[in-house]
Amino acid sequence: GRFAATLKGDFVVFLIGLRGNAALPLTPAFKQAGDAFAAILRELDARPELGCLGTEQYVGDSDTGSRFMCVQYWRSSEHLARYAAASGSAHHGPWKWLMKLGRESPELGFWHETFVVRDGDYESISVNCPP
Numbered sequence: 001g002r003f004a005a006t007l008k009g010d011f012v013v014f015l016i017g018l019r020g021n022a023a024l025p026l027t028p029a030f031k032q033a034g035d036a037f038a039a040i041l042r043e044l045d046a047r048p049e050l051g052c053l054g055t056e057q058y059v060g061d062s063d064t065g066s067r068f069m070c071v072q073y074w075r076s077s078e079h080l081a082r083y084a085a086a087s088g089s090a091h092h093g094p095w096k097w098l099m100k101l102g103r104e105s106p107e108l109g110f111w112h113e114t115f116v117v118r119d120g121d122y123e124s125i126s127v128n129c130p131p
Contacts, residue, residue: 005124011053011117012074019109020065029101029108030066036094037070043090044072044083051079077116 018037020030037057044052053073060067074080083089098110
């Protein structure tokens with residue numbers, strides 16, 4: 001069937017990803033980061049009051065290393081920022097570890113992009129897969 005996602009009010013699309021830069025496709029650091037992402041996503045799924053509306057994950061590889069990307073939908077940029085800064089969250093420890101690793105080694109690249117979507121300024125159509 002054909003589906004269309006609708007949401008009242010503004011929302012946030014947050015893209016976050018990892019890129020393995022080492023010769024081996026899956027390094028211990030890439031696996032550790034992947035395990036951390038899994039814990040974060042479990043927490044977000046179990047606690048809807050945090051403001052995460054849903055997630056989708058994508059994994060791949062190329063000649064230049066392994067890739068991971070997660071698309072997250074948030075109720076607001078304030079919800080996202082509050083979660084990112086929460087010292088008791090599943091995000092806090094891995095974030096500190098990634099910042100340290102990024103300063104010490106080029107083995108793992110990481111990035112994020114945040115987009116605020118204004119009420120009604122989007123289109124979402126899916127065929128044979130719910131949004």
